[in-house]
Amino acid sequence: MVELLTVIALTIVVAIVPGPDFAVVLRNALVGGRLAGIMTALGIGLALGVHVTYALAGIGLVVSQSILLFNVMKLIGAAYLIFLGVTMYRTASREMPADVKTMGMPPLKALRWGFFTNATNPKATMFALSVFLQVTSPQTPLWTQIGYGAIMVSGVSLWFILVTMVFTLDPVKRQFIRMKLWMERTFGILLTLFGIGIALTTHSSRP
Incomplete structure:
Protein backbone atom coordinates (compact mmCIF):
# COMPACT_ATOMS: atom_id res chain seq x y z
CA MET A 1 0.00 0.00 0.00
CA VAL A 2 2.86 2.39 0.80
CA GLU A 3 4.43 1.69 -2.59
CA LEU A 4 1.12 2.32 -4.36
CA LEU A 5 0.52 5.62 -2.58
CA THR A 6 4.09 6.72 -3.30
CA VAL A 7 3.70 5.95 -7.01
CA ASP A 21 5.68 18.49 -21.67
CA PHE A 22 3.26 21.08 -20.31
CA ALA A 23 4.57 23.80 -22.64
CA VAL A 24 4.25 21.59 -25.72
CA VAL A 25 0.75 20.35 -24.84
CA LEU A 26 -0.46 23.87 -24.15
CA ARG A 27 1.05 25.27 -27.33
CA ASN A 28 -0.32 22.50 -29.57
CA ALA A 29 -3.77 22.61 -27.98
CA LEU A 30 -4.08 26.38 -28.38
CA VAL A 31 -2.65 26.51 -31.90
CA GLY A 32 -3.81 23.20 -33.35
CA GLY A 33 -7.01 22.60 -31.42
CA ARG A 34 -8.32 20.04 -28.96
CA LEU A 35 -7.41 16.99 -31.04
CA ALA A 36 -3.82 18.21 -31.38
CA GLY A 37 -3.58 18.67 -27.62
CA ILE A 38 -5.00 15.22 -26.94
CA MET A 39 -2.64 13.59 -29.45
CA THR A 40 0.29 15.43 -27.88
CA ALA A 41 -0.78 14.11 -24.48
CA LEU A 42 -1.00 10.57 -25.89
CA GLY A 43 2.47 10.98 -27.40
CA ILE A 44 3.80 11.93 -23.98
CA GLY A 45 2.10 8.86 -22.51
CA LEU A 46 3.65 6.60 -25.16
CA ALA A 47 7.13 7.97 -24.46
CA LEU A 48 6.65 7.54 -20.73
CA GLY A 49 5.67 3.94 -21.50
CA VAL A 50 9.08 3.54 -23.16
CA HIS A 51 10.79 4.86 -20.03
CA VAL A 52 8.76 2.47 -17.90
CA THR A 53 9.57 -0.47 -20.17
CA TYR A 54 13.34 -0.05 -20.08
CA ALA A 55 13.25 0.60 -16.34
CA LEU A 56 11.35 -2.67 -15.86
CA ALA A 57 13.76 -4.48 -18.19
CA GLY A 58 16.73 -3.47 -16.08
CA ILE A 59 18.31 -1.16 -18.62
CA GLY A 60 17.50 1.68 -16.27
CA LEU A 61 19.94 0.22 -13.75
CA VAL A 62 22.75 0.51 -16.30
CA VAL A 63 21.78 4.12 -17.08
CA SER A 64 21.57 5.01 -13.40
CA GLN A 65 25.11 3.73 -12.79
CA SER A 66 26.74 5.32 -15.86
CA ILE A 67 27.22 9.06 -15.65
CA LEU A 68 28.57 9.13 -19.22
CA LEU A 69 25.53 7.37 -20.70
CA PHE A 70 23.13 9.45 -18.66
CA ASN A 71 24.85 12.69 -19.68
CA VAL A 72 24.73 11.69 -23.35
CA MET A 73 20.98 11.16 -22.96
CA LYS A 74 20.66 14.54 -21.28
CA LEU A 75 22.55 16.31 -24.06
CA ILE A 76 20.35 14.71 -26.71
CA GLY A 77 17.28 15.82 -24.81
CA ALA A 78 18.69 19.32 -24.32
CA ALA A 79 19.47 19.67 -28.03
CA TYR A 80 15.95 18.59 -28.99
CA LEU A 81 14.29 21.02 -26.58
CA ILE A 82 16.47 23.89 -27.79
CA PHE A 83 15.66 23.04 -31.42
CA LEU A 84 11.94 22.85 -30.63
CA GLY A 85 12.04 26.11 -28.69
CA VAL A 86 13.93 28.03 -31.37
CA THR A 87 11.60 26.68 -34.06
CA MET A 88 8.56 27.65 -32.04
CA TYR A 89 9.93 31.18 -31.47
CA ARG A 90 10.89 31.71 -35.11
CA THR A 91 7.53 30.55 -36.47
CA ALA A 92 5.46 32.58 -34.00
CA SER A 93 3.02 34.99 -35.62
CA ARG A 94 -0.14 36.92 -34.87
CA GLU A 95 -2.13 34.92 -37.41
CA MET A 96 -3.04 31.25 -37.39
CA PRO A 97 -1.27 29.31 -40.18
CA ALA A 98 -3.57 28.66 -43.14
CA ASP A 99 -3.37 24.88 -42.80
CA VAL A 100 -4.18 25.07 -39.08
CA LYS A 101 -7.19 27.27 -39.79
CA THR A 102 -8.64 24.70 -42.16
CA MET A 103 -7.77 21.36 -40.56
CA GLY A 104 -5.90 21.96 -37.32
CA MET A 105 -2.50 20.54 -36.47
CA PRO A 106 -1.99 17.11 -38.10
CA PRO A 107 -2.63 14.47 -35.39
CA LEU A 108 0.50 12.46 -36.17
CA LYS A 109 2.65 15.59 -35.97
CA ALA A 110 1.15 16.43 -32.58
CA LEU A 111 1.71 12.84 -31.41
CA ARG A 112 5.34 13.04 -32.59
CA TRP A 113 5.93 16.35 -30.78
CA GLY A 114 4.60 14.89 -27.55
CA PHE A 115 6.51 11.63 -27.90
CA PHE A 116 9.93 13.12 -28.62
CA THR A 117 9.56 15.89 -26.05
CA ASN A 118 9.01 13.33 -23.29
CA ALA A 119 11.34 10.67 -24.70
CA THR A 120 14.28 13.08 -24.61
CA ASN A 121 13.35 14.64 -21.25
CA PRO A 122 15.78 13.52 -18.50
CA LYS A 123 13.11 14.27 -15.88
CA ALA A 124 10.91 11.57 -17.39
CA THR A 125 13.86 9.17 -17.25
CA MET A 126 14.42 9.99 -13.59
CA PHE A 127 10.71 9.59 -12.87
CA ALA A 128 10.74 6.02 -14.18
CA LEU A 129 14.03 5.18 -12.49
CA SER A 130 12.94 6.61 -9.14
CA VAL A 131 9.87 4.39 -9.10
CA PHE A 132 11.46 1.13 -10.20
CA LEU A 133 14.87 1.52 -8.53
CA GLN A 134 13.89 3.28 -5.31
CA VAL A 135 10.18 2.90 -4.57
CA THR A 136 9.76 -0.77 -5.45
CA SER A 137 11.80 -3.61 -3.97
CA PRO A 138 13.06 -6.97 -5.26
CA GLN A 139 10.06 -8.52 -3.53
CA THR A 140 7.56 -6.48 -5.54
CA PRO A 141 5.89 -8.85 -8.04
CA LEU A 142 6.40 -8.08 -11.73
CA TRP A 143 2.66 -7.76 -12.37
CA THR A 144 2.49 -5.17 -9.57
CA GLN A 145 5.34 -3.18 -11.11
CA ILE A 146 3.57 -3.30 -14.48
CA GLY A 147 0.49 -1.96 -12.73
CA TYR A 148 2.55 0.90 -11.30
CA GLY A 149 3.78 1.66 -14.81
CA ALA A 150 0.20 1.75 -16.08
CA ILE A 151 -0.71 4.19 -13.30
CA MET A 152 2.19 6.45 -14.23
CA VAL A 153 1.41 6.46 -17.95
CA SER A 154 -2.35 6.85 -17.59
CA GLY A 155 -2.05 9.48 -14.85
CA VAL A 156 0.28 11.73 -16.80
CA SER A 157 -1.70 11.28 -20.03
CA LEU A 158 -5.02 12.07 -18.35
CA TRP A 159 -3.58 15.17 -16.72
CA PHE A 160 -2.46 16.60 -20.05
CA ILE A 161 -5.77 15.67 -21.67
CA LEU A 162 -7.49 17.62 -18.88
CA VAL A 163 -5.15 20.56 -19.52
CA THR A 164 -6.11 20.38 -23.19
CA MET A 165 -9.84 20.30 -22.43
CA VAL A 166 -9.60 23.36 -20.18
CA PHE A 167 -7.39 25.47 -22.43
CA THR A 168 -9.43 24.77 -25.56
CA LEU A 169 -12.62 26.18 -24.06
CA ASP A 170 -13.87 29.03 -26.24
CA PRO A 171 -13.21 31.88 -23.74
CA VAL A 172 -9.62 30.68 -23.25
CA LYS A 173 -9.04 30.24 -26.99
CA ARG A 174 -10.37 33.73 -27.73
CA GLN A 175 -8.01 35.18 -25.17
CA PHE A 176 -5.13 33.20 -26.68
CA ILE A 177 -5.83 34.47 -30.21
CA ARG A 178 -5.45 38.02 -28.92
CA MET A 179 -2.08 37.16 -27.35
CA LYS A 180 -0.91 34.51 -29.83
CA LEU A 181 2.38 36.09 -30.90
CA TRP A 182 3.89 36.71 -27.49
CA MET A 183 2.52 33.47 -26.01
CA GLU A 184 4.12 31.35 -28.76
CA ARG A 185 7.36 33.22 -28.30
CA THR A 186 7.12 32.68 -24.55
CA PHE A 187 6.63 28.93 -25.06
CA GLY A 188 9.62 28.92 -27.42
CA ILE A 189 11.82 30.77 -24.92
CA LEU A 190 10.74 28.46 -22.09
CA LEU A 191 11.57 25.31 -24.06
CA THR A 192 14.93 26.78 -25.06
CA LEU A 193 15.70 27.67 -21.44
CA PHE A 194 14.70 24.17 -20.31
CA GLY A 195 17.15 22.75 -22.84
CA ILE A 196 19.97 25.12 -21.89
CA GLY A 197 19.40 24.38 -18.20
CA ILE A 198 19.67 20.64 -18.84
CA ALA A 199 22.84 21.08 -20.92
CA LEU A 200 24.52 23.27 -18.29
CA THR A 201 23.98 20.69 -15.54
CA THR A 202 25.15 17.74 -17.61
CA HIS A 203 28.81 17.78 -16.53
CA SER A 204 28.08 17.29 -12.83
CA SER A 205 24.75 15.45 -12.66
CA ARG A 206 24.17 11.79 -12.20
CA PRO A 207 21.04 9.78 -11.32
Missing part, protein backbone atom coordinates in the same frame (compact mmCIF):
# COMPACT_ATOMS: atom_id res chain seq x y z
CA ILE A 8 0.42 7.87 -7.15
CA ALA A 9 1.93 10.85 -5.31
CA LEU A 10 4.99 10.91 -7.58
CA THR A 11 2.77 10.71 -10.67
CA ILE A 12 0.66 13.65 -9.51
CA VAL A 13 3.69 15.80 -8.73
CA VAL A 14 5.50 14.98 -11.99
CA ALA A 15 2.35 15.63 -14.02
CA ILE A 16 1.36 18.99 -12.56
CA VAL A 17 4.79 20.62 -12.24
CA PRO A 18 5.23 22.78 -15.38
CA GLY A 19 7.96 21.63 -17.74
CA PRO A 20 8.62 20.92 -21.43
Whole structure:
Protein backbone atom coordinates (compact mmCIF):
# COMPACT_ATOMS: atom_id res chain seq x y z
CA MET A 1 0.00 0.00 0.00
CA VAL A 2 2.86 2.39 0.80
CA GLU A 3 4.43 1.69 -2.59
CA LEU A 4 1.12 2.32 -4.36
CA LEU A 5 0.52 5.62 -2.58
CA THR A 6 4.09 6.72 -3.30
CA VAL A 7 3.70 5.95 -7.01
CA ILE A 8 0.42 7.87 -7.15
CA ALA A 9 1.93 10.85 -5.31
CA LEU A 10 4.99 10.91 -7.58
CA THR A 11 2.77 10.71 -10.67
CA ILE A 12 0.66 13.65 -9.51
CA VAL A 13 3.69 15.80 -8.73
CA VAL A 14 5.50 14.98 -11.99
CA ALA A 15 2.35 15.63 -14.02
CA ILE A 16 1.36 18.99 -12.56
CA VAL A 17 4.79 20.62 -12.24
CA PRO A 18 5.23 22.78 -15.38
CA GLY A 19 7.96 21.63 -17.74
CA PRO A 20 8.62 20.92 -21.43
CA ASP A 21 5.68 18.49 -21.67
CA PHE A 22 3.26 21.08 -20.31
CA ALA A 23 4.57 23.80 -22.64
CA VAL A 24 4.25 21.59 -25.72
CA VAL A 25 0.75 20.35 -24.84
CA LEU A 26 -0.46 23.87 -24.15
CA ARG A 27 1.05 25.27 -27.33
CA ASN A 28 -0.32 22.50 -29.57
CA ALA A 29 -3.77 22.61 -27.98
CA LEU A 30 -4.08 26.38 -28.38
CA VAL A 31 -2.65 26.51 -31.90
CA GLY A 32 -3.81 23.20 -33.35
CA GLY A 33 -7.01 22.60 -31.42
CA ARG A 34 -8.32 20.04 -28.96
CA LEU A 35 -7.41 16.99 -31.04
CA ALA A 36 -3.82 18.21 -31.38
CA GLY A 37 -3.58 18.67 -27.62
CA ILE A 38 -5.00 15.22 -26.94
CA MET A 39 -2.64 13.59 -29.45
CA THR A 40 0.29 15.43 -27.88
CA ALA A 41 -0.78 14.11 -24.48
CA LEU A 42 -1.00 10.57 -25.89
CA GLY A 43 2.47 10.98 -27.40
CA ILE A 44 3.80 11.93 -23.98
CA GLY A 45 2.10 8.86 -22.51
CA LEU A 46 3.65 6.60 -25.16
CA ALA A 47 7.13 7.97 -24.46
CA LEU A 48 6.65 7.54 -20.73
CA GLY A 49 5.67 3.94 -21.50
CA VAL A 50 9.08 3.54 -23.16
CA HIS A 51 10.79 4.86 -20.03
CA VAL A 52 8.76 2.47 -17.90
CA THR A 53 9.57 -0.47 -20.17
CA TYR A 54 13.34 -0.05 -20.08
CA ALA A 55 13.25 0.60 -16.34
CA LEU A 56 11.35 -2.67 -15.86
CA ALA A 57 13.76 -4.48 -18.19
CA GLY A 58 16.73 -3.47 -16.08
CA ILE A 59 18.31 -1.16 -18.62
CA GLY A 60 17.50 1.68 -16.27
CA LEU A 61 19.94 0.22 -13.75
CA VAL A 62 22.75 0.51 -16.30
CA VAL A 63 21.78 4.12 -17.08
CA SER A 64 21.57 5.01 -13.40
CA GLN A 65 25.11 3.73 -12.79
CA SER A 66 26.74 5.32 -15.86
CA ILE A 67 27.22 9.06 -15.65
CA LEU A 68 28.57 9.13 -19.22
CA LEU A 69 25.53 7.37 -20.70
CA PHE A 70 23.13 9.45 -18.66
CA ASN A 71 24.85 12.69 -19.68
CA VAL A 72 24.73 11.69 -23.35
CA MET A 73 20.98 11.16 -22.96
CA LYS A 74 20.66 14.54 -21.28
CA LEU A 75 22.55 16.31 -24.06
CA ILE A 76 20.35 14.71 -26.71
CA GLY A 77 17.28 15.82 -24.81
CA ALA A 78 18.69 19.32 -24.32
CA ALA A 79 19.47 19.67 -28.03
CA TYR A 80 15.95 18.59 -28.99
CA LEU A 81 14.29 21.02 -26.58
CA ILE A 82 16.47 23.89 -27.79
CA PHE A 83 15.66 23.04 -31.42
CA LEU A 84 11.94 22.85 -30.63
CA GLY A 85 12.04 26.11 -28.69
CA VAL A 86 13.93 28.03 -31.37
CA THR A 87 11.60 26.68 -34.06
CA MET A 88 8.56 27.65 -32.04
CA TYR A 89 9.93 31.18 -31.47
CA ARG A 90 10.89 31.71 -35.11
CA THR A 91 7.53 30.55 -36.47
CA ALA A 92 5.46 32.58 -34.00
CA SER A 93 3.02 34.99 -35.62
CA ARG A 94 -0.14 36.92 -34.87
CA GLU A 95 -2.13 34.92 -37.41
CA MET A 96 -3.04 31.25 -37.39
CA PRO A 97 -1.27 29.31 -40.18
CA ALA A 98 -3.57 28.66 -43.14
CA ASP A 99 -3.37 24.88 -42.80
CA VAL A 100 -4.18 25.07 -39.08
CA LYS A 101 -7.19 27.27 -39.79
CA THR A 102 -8.64 24.70 -42.16
CA MET A 103 -7.77 21.36 -40.56
CA GLY A 104 -5.90 21.96 -37.32
CA MET A 105 -2.50 20.54 -36.47
CA PRO A 106 -1.99 17.11 -38.10
CA PRO A 107 -2.63 14.47 -35.39
CA LEU A 108 0.50 12.46 -36.17
CA LYS A 109 2.65 15.59 -35.97
CA ALA A 110 1.15 16.43 -32.58
CA LEU A 111 1.71 12.84 -31.41
CA ARG A 112 5.34 13.04 -32.59
CA TRP A 113 5.93 16.35 -30.78
CA GLY A 114 4.60 14.89 -27.55
CA PHE A 115 6.51 11.63 -27.90
CA PHE A 116 9.93 13.12 -28.62
CA THR A 117 9.56 15.89 -26.05
CA ASN A 118 9.01 13.33 -23.29
CA ALA A 119 11.34 10.67 -24.70
CA THR A 120 14.28 13.08 -24.61
CA ASN A 121 13.35 14.64 -21.25
CA PRO A 122 15.78 13.52 -18.50
CA LYS A 123 13.11 14.27 -15.88
CA ALA A 124 10.91 11.57 -17.39
CA THR A 125 13.86 9.17 -17.25
CA MET A 126 14.42 9.99 -13.59
CA PHE A 127 10.71 9.59 -12.87
CA ALA A 128 10.74 6.02 -14.18
CA LEU A 129 14.03 5.18 -12.49
CA SER A 130 12.94 6.61 -9.14
CA VAL A 131 9.87 4.39 -9.10
CA PHE A 132 11.46 1.13 -10.20
CA LEU A 133 14.87 1.52 -8.53
CA GLN A 134 13.89 3.28 -5.31
CA VAL A 135 10.18 2.90 -4.57
CA THR A 136 9.76 -0.77 -5.45
CA SER A 137 11.80 -3.61 -3.97
CA PRO A 138 13.06 -6.97 -5.26
CA GLN A 139 10.06 -8.52 -3.53
CA THR A 140 7.56 -6.48 -5.54
CA PRO A 141 5.89 -8.85 -8.04
CA LEU A 142 6.40 -8.08 -11.73
CA TRP A 143 2.66 -7.76 -12.37
CA THR A 144 2.49 -5.17 -9.57
CA GLN A 145 5.34 -3.18 -11.11
CA ILE A 146 3.57 -3.30 -14.48
CA GLY A 147 0.49 -1.96 -12.73
CA TYR A 148 2.55 0.90 -11.30
CA GLY A 149 3.78 1.66 -14.81
CA ALA A 150 0.20 1.75 -16.08
CA ILE A 151 -0.71 4.19 -13.30
CA MET A 152 2.19 6.45 -14.23
CA VAL A 153 1.41 6.46 -17.95
CA SER A 154 -2.35 6.85 -17.59
CA GLY A 155 -2.05 9.48 -14.85
CA VAL A 156 0.28 11.73 -16.80
CA SER A 157 -1.70 11.28 -20.03
CA LEU A 158 -5.02 12.07 -18.35
CA TRP A 159 -3.58 15.17 -16.72
CA PHE A 160 -2.46 16.60 -20.05
CA ILE A 161 -5.77 15.67 -21.67
CA LEU A 162 -7.49 17.62 -18.88
CA VAL A 163 -5.15 20.56 -19.52
CA THR A 164 -6.11 20.38 -23.19
CA MET A 165 -9.84 20.30 -22.43
CA VAL A 166 -9.60 23.36 -20.18
CA PHE A 167 -7.39 25.47 -22.43
CA THR A 168 -9.43 24.77 -25.56
CA LEU A 169 -12.62 26.18 -24.06
CA ASP A 170 -13.87 29.03 -26.24
CA PRO A 171 -13.21 31.88 -23.74
CA VAL A 172 -9.62 30.68 -23.25
CA LYS A 173 -9.04 30.24 -26.99
CA ARG A 174 -10.37 33.73 -27.73
CA GLN A 175 -8.01 35.18 -25.17
CA PHE A 176 -5.13 33.20 -26.68
CA ILE A 177 -5.83 34.47 -30.21
CA ARG A 178 -5.45 38.02 -28.92
CA MET A 179 -2.08 37.16 -27.35
CA LYS A 180 -0.91 34.51 -29.83
CA LEU A 181 2.38 36.09 -30.90
CA TRP A 182 3.89 36.71 -27.49
CA MET A 183 2.52 33.47 -26.01
CA GLU A 184 4.12 31.35 -28.76
CA ARG A 185 7.36 33.22 -28.30
CA THR A 186 7.12 32.68 -24.55
CA PHE A 187 6.63 28.93 -25.06
CA GLY A 188 9.62 28.92 -27.42
CA ILE A 189 11.82 30.77 -24.92
CA LEU A 190 10.74 28.46 -22.09
CA LEU A 191 11.57 25.31 -24.06
CA THR A 192 14.93 26.78 -25.06
CA LEU A 193 15.70 27.67 -21.44
CA PHE A 194 14.70 24.17 -20.31
CA GLY A 195 17.15 22.75 -22.84
CA ILE A 196 19.97 25.12 -21.89
CA GLY A 197 19.40 24.38 -18.20
CA ILE A 198 19.67 20.64 -18.84
CA ALA A 199 22.84 21.08 -20.92
CA LEU A 200 24.52 23.27 -18.29
CA THR A 201 23.98 20.69 -15.54
CA THR A 202 25.15 17.74 -17.61
CA HIS A 203 28.81 17.78 -16.53
CA SER A 204 28.08 17.29 -12.83
CA SER A 205 24.75 15.45 -12.66
CA ARG A 206 24.17 11.79 -12.20
CA PRO A 207 21.04 9.78 -11.32
